[in-house]
Amino acid sequence: MLMDILSNPVLLIAVPLLFAFLAVFLKKIDKVLLGAAAVLNIAGAALIAVLYEGTKIIELGGFKPPFGISLVLDDYSLIGIVLLNVIFGLILLLSGKHVQKYAMVLLVALAALNGVILTGDLFNLFVFLEIAAIAAYIFTAMDKGFKHSFNYLVVGTLGSGLFLFGIILLYNVFGSLNMFDIQEKLSQANPADSGALALPLVMMFTGLSVEAKLMPFGGWVKGVLKKANTLVGALIVSAYALAVLLALGRVISTVFFMSGAVRIAFTAVAAGTLVFAEASAFSRKNLREVLLFSSVAQSGLVALLFLYGLTVPAVLVLAGNVVSKLVLFTVAGKFAHDLGTDDIGDLKGVFIKFPLVGVGFTASAMSLIGLPLFFGFVAKINALVGLFDAGNVWLPIIILVMAVVEGAYFVRILTTLWNTGDEGELSSKDKLKTFKLNGSAVVGAVSVAVAVVIVALGVLPILNIKQFFSVDFMTFIGQLLGGM
């Protein structure tokens, strides 16, 4: 009984929320509450994963679906919550000193992002997206870049409005807000009739695209992230990206199935995002700008995979991307904060001074490119095979070409950051002495740990030792990875 209550996923939402409200009048210990909530959520997610026995619908208020709101715990959301809470904990560990007065907002964001992943109700998804978005507007104003935050606020509010409009239209048609009730009713309908859903689907996709950073709706991201500190940057490119893209995937690949003109239009948006963002990343000189465009490109890729119903590869690509981006953006933000610059040219040879950070950064970048022996390879090969199996030739070609572009700029960054001198010159280490990084040991240790995980998950499927995992969750991951 007690275990049932403790392993109820709603606690992942309720506990941070309760702590946020408590922090209002326990202002002195708000950071303690934040840390406690992060730790409790990691423990809770671990407990849920250990006790996981297949898809479970968690009813709220005691009303059965579709009447009450329900949370959905399945393979998809389980991976989401485990990854999200661990990432959130890591972000706090790495960037704790930037929290300042924002502990309450972070608590609310933690609750909302868990809700975005877990909810099985369209309107409830809107509510949690709204909370998460408002928290994000506040974070992005942290660096006093008010103009960009305001831009984000306006675009984000418009997007939410369109998303809500889509939900209203769907309620008119289906008489329900429960995702699986709608899915059920849709599966009984004649597929030829589904063209009538074009308007609500376009509205919802556009609304989600704003938060998922798909171009042209995600234009806010450049101004906001260009100068972001490690906390805000890592939150947006990693924790937020994970939750929002999982929600997008739930809507466009689980509940609805895309076909016809609607899919062509969405594919154009997603593929266009991929191409445009990789090209932009290639032309940038600042580390954070490169990373933010790379992040946008990955959103496009993940959305593309969801559009073709390739849920498993999409989740793999997404997971690999958010974990890598967490390390990459934290390191970039740290350089900008402590060394005063994130211009790639000014940081020549910085990794020689901080080799641990360098190893973690390099492994994350290589996984992102999709080199063999790294997790990113497993993810990308799954994606390409999936697209080929679906009879698609052009999209794999686009993805491969973009992977080459991505490889080119990351290799350029890595060679610069590992070498002190220009090509053909004698290297000198004089300038390195001026580089000082606060807490480089923590960043180094975490990034190396992440690197080990990335390499392990990249090598394991090749060795095919998945049978050693006995717990259900692990076999599931094993199956996912073995799926290549």
Place this chain on the structure above:
Amino acid sequence: MKQAVSIVLVLLLGAFIFTALYFADSSPLQFKPYGDADLSGRVSQGYVDKNVTADAASEEPAAVVYGETKNAETGSANIVTSVVVNYRSFDTLGEVTVLFVAALGVGLLLSGKRRRQEAAFQPSFILKHGVRIVLGIMVIFGVYLFTHGHLTPGGGFSGGSIIAAAVLLLYVSDNAFKAKVKAFKIAEGVAGSLYVVAGLLGLALGGYFLYNFLPTGVVGDLLSAGIVPIVYILIGLKVGSEISGVIAGFATEEEAL
């Protein structure tokens, strides 16, 4: 140029929405015109009949009679309230959080060294003292709205807003007035925490988060509907103190250096 592109885009979007809604084909998945929708197939029909938890869909719902029906589902005479604070209470907890985080943002942006902003006009004697008379009536009306939210139109959000409007009147009528922001913060935090605690109690006692674990009584009685009126009072206090806090924030300006 930018404006021209925007106008074209908006017109295209408008044309898309218009054609999709009004040039209906016969598809069953088409948006239904006003009056054509089949209401009996919607979840809201279950909310009206108060028989959501019934097992069989074919079961004929018993009529709900005001002042007679006992122990009905949710037990709230106001159907909107039964949806907002019971059937979909989790969304309402979310909406309360939306307001909470928005108020938090205002507080963070408008914090620091600030002094009271003065109105452009000098409040007259009549305004100042008229407000004192109206104030009590407004607060009582606000409290009435959220304590009777499960019976009559109104509820926590409207009641709380009316109380905040009373605070706004105080600011407008008196240039020297400064509310105790700290008291607002404490009320806000306590009310929010208690809402979540009520949800957790439901989880512990009934097995579901936000479960209505109190007896629901007779439909139409003041003491009915279980935790619904309690939650609505908490929402009323929270919304009232939150919006008052926002007003207090906006009524200040940066200290001139």
